[in-house]
Amino acid sequence: MGRCEGLHAHAGxxxxxxxxxxxxxGRMMMERYIAPHVERALKAxxxxxxIKVHFEIPRQEGHGHLSTNIAMTLAKxxxxxxRQIATDLLQHLGTELPLIEKIEIAGPGFLNITFSxxxxxxxxxxxxxxxxxxGRSTVxxxxxxxxxxxxxxxxxxxxxxxxxxxxxxxTIANILQWCGYDVTREYYxxxxxxxxxxxxxxxxxxxxxxxxxxxxxxxxxxxxxxxxRIIAQQIIAKDGDAYREETEEALTVCRKTGEAWCxxxxxxxxxxxxxxxxxxxxxxxxxxxxxxxxxxxxxxxxGLVYEKDGxxxxxxxxxxxxxxxxxxxxxxxxxxxxxxxAYHRDKLQRGFEMIVDIFGADHIATIPDVLAGVEALGFDTxxxxxxxxxxxxxxxxGEVVKFSKRSGKSFTLDDLIEEVGADVVRFFFVMRAVGTHxxxxxxxxxxxxxKNPVFYLQYAHARICSILRKAExxxxxxxxxxxxxxxxxxxxxxxxxxxxxxQLVMERAAASLEPHTVAEYLRDLxxxxxxxxxxCRILGAEPExxxxxxxxxxxxxxxxxxxxxxxxxxxxxxM
RNA sequence: GCGCCCAUAGCUCAACUGGAUAGAGCAACAGCCUUCUAAGCUGUAGGUCGCAGGUUCGAGUCCUGCUGGGCGCGCCA
Numbered sequence: 001m002g003r004c005e006g007l008h009a010h011a012g013x014x015x016x017x018x019x020x021x022x023x024x025x026g027r028m029m030m031e032r033y034i035a036p037h038v039e040r041a042l043k044a045x046x047x048x049x050x051i052k053v054h055f056e057i058p059r060q061e062g063h064g065h066l067s068t069n070i071a072m073t074l075a076k077x078x079x080x081x082x083r084q085i086a087t088d089l090l091q092h093l094g095t096e097l098p099l100i101e102k103i104e105i106a107g108p109g110f111l112n113i114t115f116s117x118x119x120x121x122x123x124x125x126x127x128x129x130x131x132x133x134x135g136r137s138t139v140x141x142x143x144x145x146x147x148x149x150x151x152x153x154x155x156x157x158x159x160x161x162x163x164x165x166x167x168x169x170x171t172i173a174n175i176l177q178w179c180g181y182d183v184t185r186e187y188y189x190x191x192x193x194x195x196x197x198x199x200x201x202x203x204x205x206x207x208x209x210x211x212x213x214x215x216x217x218x219x220x221x222x223x224x225x226x227x228x229r230i231i232a233q234q235i236i237a238k239d240g241d242a243y244r245e246e247t248e249e250a251l252t253v254c255r256k257t258g259e260a261w262c263x264x265x266x267x268x269x270x271x272x273x274x275x276x277x278x279x280x281x282x283x284x285x286x287x288x289x290x291x292x293x294x295x296x297x298x299x300x301x302x303g304l305v306y307e308k309d310g311x312x313x314x315x316x317x318x319x320x321x322x323x324x325x326x327x328x329x330x331x332x333x334x335x336x337x338x339x340x341x342a343y344h345r346d347k348l349q350r351g352f353e354m355i356v357d358i359f360g361a362d363h364i365a366t367i368p369d370v371l372a373g374v375e376a377l378g379f380d381t382x383x384x385x386x387x388x389x390x391x392x393x394x395x396x397x398g399e400v401v402k403f404s405k406r407s408g409k410s411f412t413l414d415d416l417i418e419e420v421g422a423d424v425v426r427f428f429f430v431m432r433a434v435g436t437h438x439x440x441x442x443x444x445x446x447x448x449x450x451k452n453p454v455f456y457l458q459y460a461h462a463r464i465c466s467i468l469r470k471a472e473x474x475x476x477x478x479x480x481x482x483x484x485x486x487x488x489x490x491x492x493x494x495x496x497x498x499x500x501x502x503q504l505v506m507e508r509a510a511a512s513l514e515p516h517t518v519a520e521y522l523r524d525l526x527x528x529x530x531x532x533x534x535x536c537r538i539l540g541a542e543p544e545x546x547x548x549x550x551x552x553x554x555x556x557x558x559x560x561x562x563x564x565x566x567x568x569x570x571x572x573x574x575m
Numbered sequence: 576g577c578g579c580c581c582a583u584a585g586c587u588c589a590a591c592u593g594g595a596u597a598g599a600g601c602a603a604c605a606g607c608c609u610u611c612u613a614a615g616c617u618g619u620a621g622g623u624c625g626c627a628g629g630u631u632c633g634a635g636u637c638c639u640g641c642u643g644g645g646c647g648c649g650c651c652a
Contacts, residue, residue: 056591056594057591058594058595059590059591059595059597059598060595060596063595067594067595069593069594069595072594072632072633073632075632076631076632081632082632106595107594107595108594108595108632108633109632110594110595112595153652155652190652193651193652194651194652195651195652198651221651309650310650311650312650313650322577322578322648323648325649325650326649326650327650328650329650330650331650333650335649335650335651335652336651336652337652340652360646361579361580361645361646361647362646362647362652363646363647363652364578364579364580364646364647364648365578365579365646365647365648366647366652367579368578368579388579388580388646390580390581390645390646391645391646393645395587398586431588432587432588432589433588433589435580435581436580436581436582436588437580437581437644437645437646439586439587439588441586441587441601444587444601448614449614450613450614450615451600451601451614452614453600453601455614456600456614456615458614459612459614459615460615462612462614463611463612463614463615466611466612467611467612470611471611501591504591505591508591508592512592516588516589517589517591520588520589520590520599523599523600524599527599530615530616531616533611533612533615533616534607534615534616534617535616537610537611538611539610539611540610540611553611574612575612575614
């Protein structure tokens with residue numbers, strides 16, 4: 001994250017007093033402006049040049065636009081009290097700094113920097129000139145990244161709880177792409193192994209039952225719900241009673257047909273959520289391409305594999321794990337661990353600089369094993385970022401809604417989308433930090449009104465669009481060259497400040513892989529716009545003011561649209 | 576028993592990764608539409624940041640130990 005690097009790279013840069021030369025929005029711009037001065041002053045005081053100056057935006061109003069704690073961090077080295085150091089620093093800084101209104105010492109020794117309002121006009125100009133790219137970043141340019149998410153087995157429909165994985169994964173992919181990364185969206189398709197066989201058996205049982213064998217036993221751990229029967233009916237429609245005899249072929253047909261059916265159903269659901277993967281990686285190709293065999297051979301050659309009780313074990317205890325685990329059952333089938341290691345080995349071999357895995361908390365135990373496995377194979381696992389989101393609780397009218405799979409009445413993601421809409425689904429699942437348990441309030445989600453946070457954002461966007469339509473009707477155009485010096489109202493300044501933060505918010509979200517920060521930011525942006533809207537009339541104001549405010553509103557519209565785009569939520573022009 | 580996650584206003588959650596007086600939204604109360612969308616805005620009230628220590632100029636944030644909740648700990652995935 002280039003905050004300090006960037007600052008140092010420009011340490012020798014000399015300010016000529018015109019902010020237009022900086023050409024970069026927001027905090028970075030203010031920081032780049034002031035940092036060289038602070039460093040020069042520190043140098044004059046004899047402070048080690050390697051020291052990094054940290055700036056931050058004070059959360060308290062009245063503490064200036066930018067503040068630094070440098071005096072406090074230097075207190076120890078200089079053996080002085082922070083306020084005295086701050087005073088010295090201030091003297092070395094001098095009073096001849098253009099664009100700066102004042103610098104104050106506050107609290108234990110903060111330096112609070114207040115810029116003159118023309119800085120804001122320059123920032124808004126920059127943002128306006130960015131056009132459709134407002135909030136975009138290039139920090140990830142030239143870097144490849146693979147984001148794996150959803151990855152639900154094709155043994156049924158996505159259930160409502162899958163929604164969090166879908167929304168978190170896709171939003172993280174969007175954020176990274178927004179910041180310039182070359183992103184591959186991947187779905188690991190678990191179409192080998194036991195679960196698929198069980199699906200085949202479940203469908204076959206329904207097939208036989210549909211053909212009149214009412215006594216035919218449904219497998220004990222079979223998949224309930226309507227769909228195995230529906231798939232069975234499709235097989236009957238196509239091939240009639242051709243599989244009345246229970247053969248390998250019959251089960252294979254059921255399994256294959258079921259897989260295809262589930263795959264289609266899952267894709268339809270994802271499509272509604274505006275989620276489109278680039279790669280569907282089939283687990284069975286790991287076997288057919290010999291990658292599973294290669295993986296186990298490599299592990300074996302490193303002495304990490306042994307046989308016991310007729311099974312093949314991975315010596316995880318030699319890799320710092322708590323216990324060894326079976327990777328090939330005595331039946332000859334692999335456990336999920338082996339193909340998982342082979343899959344990650346494959347992703348690493350494909351050369352991605354960063355690999356992001358999105359998992360639910362229920363898979364937490366598998367991760368250390370897989371990472372230990374690929375690390376033993378000689379890969380750098382620091383390239384793998386594992387995002388573990390906590391579970392979701394659905395709540396309605398203050399009561400937890402319980403869904404039981406056994407009852408067959410499961411709550412599918414399709415059901416959820418139908419009830420509250422795709423936009424709300426996407427937003428609700430990313431609006432909380434991934435590490436916290438998410439309470440999904442169905443009542444609030446269904447509410448198409450003021451309480452619903454999604455509408456709050458969309459409403460701000462629609463409101464701006466409405467003004468722009470009216471302006472257009474009146475022949476008033478948005479002019480990127482409008483004189484912005486007329487913007488002095490606190491809410492105008494506040495809005496510009498918030499807008500200029502957007503790029504940094506996106507970069508931080510990309511660095512921390514925390515999508516909720518984008519949702520938080522947009523709520524803040526919407527609120528700031530509503531404040532501005534309420535107090536600063538646009539149409540009908542003095543011509544210069546009208547023009548400047550119209551531009552400000554238009555920049556806000558684009559920022560909001562971009563932000564909603566990153567969240568995968570629609571930005572309606574009318575509501 | 577072991578591992579990981581969580582605990583902040585009545586409820587759901589933030590807190591710029593160690594900073595200043597911990598912030599929003601719901602819910603409660605009181606206001607604002609003859610003017611660009613009231614799906615909005617303004618104000619009031621609401622806190623021992625689970626508990627106890629520790630680290631330092633400074634801790635909701637870091638370390639340790641508790642307590643309470645979640646998810647795991649399979650020759651299922």
